Amino acid sequence: MLTETSSKARGLADLPPVVNDSLLALIAMCDADPRPEKIDVGVGVFRDGAGNTPILKVIKGAEQRLVDTQKTKAYLGSAGDKRFAELLRPILLGHHADDERIAGLQTPGGCGALRLGFELIATANPKARVFIGTPTWPNHPPIVRAVGLTTVEYPYYERGQGAIRFEDMLDALRSGEPGDVALLHGCCHNPTGADLDEAQWRQVRDVVVERGLFPLIDIAYQGFGRGLDEDAYGVRLMLDSCDEVIVAQSCDKNFSVYRDRVGSLWVKTGSRDATATAMGHVFQRAREMWSMPPDHGAAAVHIVLEDADLRERWLAELAGMRDRINSVRQRIAAADPRLAFIGRQFGMFSMLPLSKEQVLKLREEQAIYMADSGRFNVVGMGDAQIDRFIAAVVGAMDS
Numbered sequence: 001m002l003t004e005t006s007s008k009a010r011g012l013a014d015l016p017p018v019v020n021d022s023l024l025a026l027i028a029m030c031d032a033d034p035r036p037e038k039i040d041v042g043v044g045v046f047r048d049g050a051g052n053t054p055i056l057k058v059i060k061g062a063e064q065r066l067v068d069t070q071k072t073k074a075y076l077g078s079a080g081d082k083r084f085a086e087l088l089r090p091i092l093l094g095h096h097a098d099d100e101r102i103a104g105l106q107t108p109g110g111c112g113a114l115r116l117g118f119e120l121i122a123t124a125n126p127k128a129r130v131f132i133g134t135p136t137w138p139n140h141p142p143i144v145r146a147v148g149l150t151t152v153e154y155p156y157y158e159r160g161q162g163a164i165r166f167e168d169m170l171d172a173l174r175s176g177e178p179g180d181v182a183l184l185h186g187c188c189h190n191p192t193g194a195d196l197d198e199a200q201w202r203q204v205r206d207v208v209v210e211r212g213l214f215p216l217i218d219i220a221y222q223g224f225g226r227g228l229d230e231d232a233y234g235v236r237l238m239l240d241s242c243d244e245v246i247v248a249q250s251c252d253k254n255f256s257v258y259r260d261r262v263g264s265l266w267v268k269t270g271s272r273d274a275t276a277t278a279m280g281h282v283f284q285r286a287r288e289m290w291s292m293p294p295d296h297g298a299a300a301v302h303i304v305l306e307d308a309d310l311r312e313r314w315l316a317e318l319a320g321m322r323d324r325i326n327s328v329r330q331r332i333a334a335a336d337p338r339l340a341f342i343g344r345q346f347g348m349f350s351m352l353p354l355s356k357e358q359v360l361k362l363r364e365e366q367a368i369y370m371a372d373s374g375r376f377n378v379v380g381m382g383d384a385q386i387d388r389f390i391a392a393v394v395g396a397m398d399s
């Protein structure tokens with residue numbers, strides 16, 4: 001409470017400026033560029049051969065059905081659409097789907113799931129440190145810090161080699177204390193595209209088990225890499241071996257519903273009762289933050305997964321997106337031996353072996369927009385732009 005003797009209250013005018021998210025700044029810069037030939041490979045959405053991010057046909061159909069049949073928009077509760085989570089369960093958990101020690105709920109996208117997962121960890125163990133790979137998706141560290149947990153970096157990727165710094169990663173994780181969190185990308189690593197292979201996942205699992213670490217897996221691109229089951233290998237392996245696991249999942253990419261904010265959080269503990277108690281905390285945190293998740297996108301995904309025909313058609317549309325990602329990767333990889341590593345990576349992102357100066361030059365002289373780090377979206381461009389992109393990148397590497 002302010003008293004006559006207290007110093008002047010601080011107001012909103014006293015706030016320091018925020019350093020903008022560099023990727024959002026890049027999108028704004030590209031939008032403002034009038035050059036018609038501009039190429040936007042900074043963006044984080046799938047684009048088809050024509051350069052568009054269309055609404056999937058199955059989602060359009062499901063939305064129409066929703067408009068025609070939905071009878072109420074009454075509140076659903078903090079868990080959101082429970083049937084949505086049930087339908088997603090086997091897709092994500094595979095042979096763990098029947099494990100009653102695992103519970104899940106709908107969240108506002110993968111971001112909501114990450115925040116809620118870390119809220120749960122901070123509630124249980126405020127001293128936990130979170131091991132985060134370098135580099136990682138730029139929103140990971142702020143989400144972790146927002147719940148008051150500290151971050152520790154583990155080396156993940158060597159840009160010059162186009163390879164995972166696997167031994168360094170393991171060594172860093174070995175320095176973790178029991179209860180510290182290992183944040184891992186389930187598949188299609190953002191920003192590097194460098195995924196752990198199955199043998200590497202098993203070695204990471206061994207360290208996690210030996211050191212008593214808490215695996216938290218962020219899986220935002222299931223189905224964009226090798227296939228739905230293949231991409232969930234790491235999630236399922238950790239569930240095989242660990243009593244406590246958290247998985248933050250997103251449907252925003254694999255159903256192409258980005259702005260509708262569709263995701264889910266999954267919590268495993270050593271017993272059904274402990275999971276029920278943990279979920280009580282999860283619901284409480286969700287209630288404090290967003291009360292309940294937005295319904296529309298999850299309702300459309302629910303309709304798709306419930307209907308055998310729509311589900312088949314979704315799998316085909318997903319395979320179409322995956323095939324485009326992988327074929328553009330092969331095309332870039334074949335252009336120059338220095339880009340060959342791109343053909344061995346997965347998902348939408350890879351990092352080009354370019355300096356910040358070379359990236360800026362591409363932006364200024366060729367209207368090619370990518371993150372300063374050289375991260376680019378292999379399907380950010382339409383088919384007609386790929387040759388010019390490759391020529392410009394090879395030219396930049398030669399300069």
Ligand SMILES: Cc1ncc(COP(=O)(O)O)c(C=O)c1O
Nearest residue numbers: 109110111137190218220250252
């Ligand atoms: C690694 C990673 N995790 C989580 C997310 C969050 O996805 P959503 O849009 O569903 O919040 C993204 C989105 O770009 C991502 O790249």
